[in-house]
Amino acid sequence: xxxxxxxxxxxxxxxxxxxxxxxxxxxxxxxxxxxxxxxxxxxxxxxxxxxxxxxxxxxxxxxxxxxxxxxxxxxxxxxxxxxxxxxxxxxxxxxxxxxxxxxxxxxxxxxxxxxxxxxxxxxxxxxxxxxxxxxxxxxxxxxxxxxxxxxxxxxxxxxxxxxxxxxxxxxxxxxxxxxxxxxxxxxxxxxxxxxxxxxxxxxxxxxxxxxxxxxxxxxxxxxxxxxxxxxxxxxxxxxxxxxxxxxxxxxxx
Amino acid sequence: xxxxxxxxxxxxxxxxxxxxxxxxxxxxxxxxxxxxxxxxxxxxxxxxxxxxxxxxxxxxxxxxxxxxxxxxxxxxxxxxxxxxxxxxxxxxxxxxxxxxxxxxxxxxxxxxxxxxxxxxxxxxxxxxxxxxxxxxxxxxxxxxxxxxxxxxxxxxxxxxxxxxxxxxxxxxxxxxxxxxxxxxxxxxxxxxxxxxxxxxxxxxxxxxxxxxxx
Numbered sequence: 001x002x003x004x005x006x007x008x009x010x011x012x013x014x015x016x017x018x019x020x021x022x023x024x025x026x027x028x029x030x031x032x033x034x035x036x037x038x039x040x041x042x043x044x045x046x047x048x049x050x051x052x053x054x055x056x057x058x059x060x061x062x063x064x065x066x067x068x069x070x071x072x073x074x075x076x077x078x079x080x081x082x083x084x085x086x087x088x089x090x091x092x093x094x095x096x097x098x099x100x101x102x103x104x105x106x107x108x109x110x111x112x113x114x115x116x117x118x119x120x121x122x123x124x125x126x127x128x129x130x131x132x133x134x135x136x137x138x139x140x141x142x143x144x145x146x147x148x149x150x151x152x153x154x155x156x157x158x159x160x161x162x163x164x165x166x167x168x169x170x171x172x173x174x175x176x177x178x179x180x181x182x183x184x185x186x187x188x189x190x191x192x193x194x195x196x197x198x199x200x201x202x203x204x205x206x207x208x209x210x211x212x213x214x215x216x217x218x219x220x221x222x223x224x225x226x227x228x229x230x231x232x233x234x235x236x237x238x239x240x241x242x243x244x245x246x247x248x249x250x251x252x253x
Numbered sequence: 254x255x256x257x258x259x260x261x262x263x264x265x266x267x268x269x270x271x272x273x274x275x276x277x278x279x280x281x282x283x284x285x286x287x288x289x290x291x292x293x294x295x296x297x298x299x300x301x302x303x304x305x306x307x308x309x310x311x312x313x314x315x316x317x318x319x320x321x322x323x324x325x326x327x328x329x330x331x332x333x334x335x336x337x338x339x340x341x342x343x344x345x346x347x348x349x350x351x352x353x354x355x356x357x358x359x360x361x362x363x364x365x366x367x368x369x370x371x372x373x374x375x376x377x378x379x380x381x382x383x384x385x386x387x388x389x390x391x392x393x394x395x396x397x398x399x400x401x402x403x404x405x406x407x408x409x410x411x412x413x414x415x416x417x418x419x420x421x422x423x424x425x426x427x428x429x430x431x432x433x434x435x436x437x438x439x440x441x442x443x444x445x446x447x448x449x450x451x452x453x454x455x456x457x458x459x460x461x462x463x464x465x466x467x
Contacts, residue, residue, distance in 0.1 A: 001428075003378070003379065005378055005379065038456075045378075045379055067271075070271060070272050070275045071275045071278070071279075072275075072279070074275075074276055074279075074451060074452060074453070074454055074455075074457060074458055075408070075452055075453075075454055076408055076449075076452050092270065094271055095271060096269070096271045096272045096275065098269065098272070098410075098452065114463075120304075121304065121305060121306075122375065123375045123410045124304075167377070168377070169377065196329070196373065197373075197379065198373060207454055221373075221378075222378075228285075250407040251378070251380075252378030252381075252404050252405055252406050253380075253405065253406065253453070253454035253455060253456060
């Protein structure tokens with residue numbers, strides 16, 4: 001049965017969870033531990049932590065946040081932001097993370113994915129893609145939280161990360177992130193056609209109906225939501241109930 | 254109510270031992286991560302976690318001389334819980350990357366999940382447990398799955414699954430595509446979960462609690 005995973009996404013800046021619009025104008029949403037505990041209690045299938053400034057400043061405060069989470073949150077945690085070396089990935093796993101996600105450093109040095117996979121296995125590595133639409137049904141990869149363009153074609157890159165061994169791809173639409181304009185369904189469909197690894201869709205959900213629409217039209221493997229939860233527009237049970245009412249399976253904890 | 258148990262977790266290579274230990278500490282247990290086999294003789298509850306390949310896992314257990322103390326623990330009828338790769342190592346052998354011998358506590362082998370339309374290997378995500386064929390609702394009564402509601406999903410990450418020789422060692426099955434793999438095993442006080450109870454929310458914690466009450 002098709003049963004998309006519902007992932008609560010926590011973008012981290014220093015000691016806070018933040019959220020902006022198109023990765024810009026970040027506002028403080030709360031403390032990571034409080035929000036993580038809330039979404040765990042609500043029945044999230046997974047937590048996704050992304051350090052939004054680590055790749056800019058080379059800071060690494062995620063280890064502590066993840067360690068704290070691991071002592072009271074018992075669902076999978078995917079963690080990334082600022083991972084540059086295999087040792088960074090191993091340190092996060094040793095702190096309670098289940099998977100790591102890499103973006104900027106992998107774009108700059110693709111073999112990093114292969115190197116991390118050789119230690120953690122494919123299922124331990126999620127390649128993060130920040131995607132922006134371009135004229136002519138083209139899609140471009142961005143790095144540093146949507147700040148810097150790369151000129152790379154997103155469909156070429158998603159195929160490459162699969163070949164390098166990444167076990168999953170997290171696709172965030174830079175255009176839709178935080179806007180509430182709905183998911184970038186066109187690209188998710190093309191991404192799912194291009195690779196066989198699971199695809200996590202992120203960016204743009206305003207209400208549970210957006211998640212239903214995405215799941216219905218793309219059958220993507222997972223969906224990551226942030227603003228909807230942070231601003232209390234809906235809860236995880238609201239999302240799951242909407243899916244069930246539309247004949248889509250959800251996991252029950 | 255805290256369960257004041259002494260739990261030893263075998264720490265034999267990079268894995269998720271941190272998360273596993275936190276789940277046991279949640280119940281108030283005293284938890285030791287054990288990287289030297291000498292300490293295992295005193296273990297009340299033993300946990301064998303593990304991620305990675307079967308051959309590497311067995312090789313490391315062998316090099317660190319863990320195999321004999323694990324088997325002694327089992328011979329004394331003390332509780333042992335294998336998680337994920339740790340469950341697979343309980344079997345007689347595996348076909349992952351060549352043939353490898355396992356601990357042989359549960360006769361049988363570990364085989365790759367079969368690719369089918371509509372499912373992806375590795376199997377990553379949440380899936381439910383069902384009572385094996387020809388068993389009834391009382392089958393889980395004295396096991397780690399006691400009082401686990403049948404509609405609850407558990408968290409899986411794996412490409413291989415156990416195929417026990419004897420049906421009585423199969424504790425649960427889980428649907429994957431058109432067929433069902435063995436998702437947990439038991440033999441006396443030895444239990445194994447292919448899923449991660451430490452990552453399966455409240456229902457997973459219930460399984461850990463049941464193990465601690467054995």
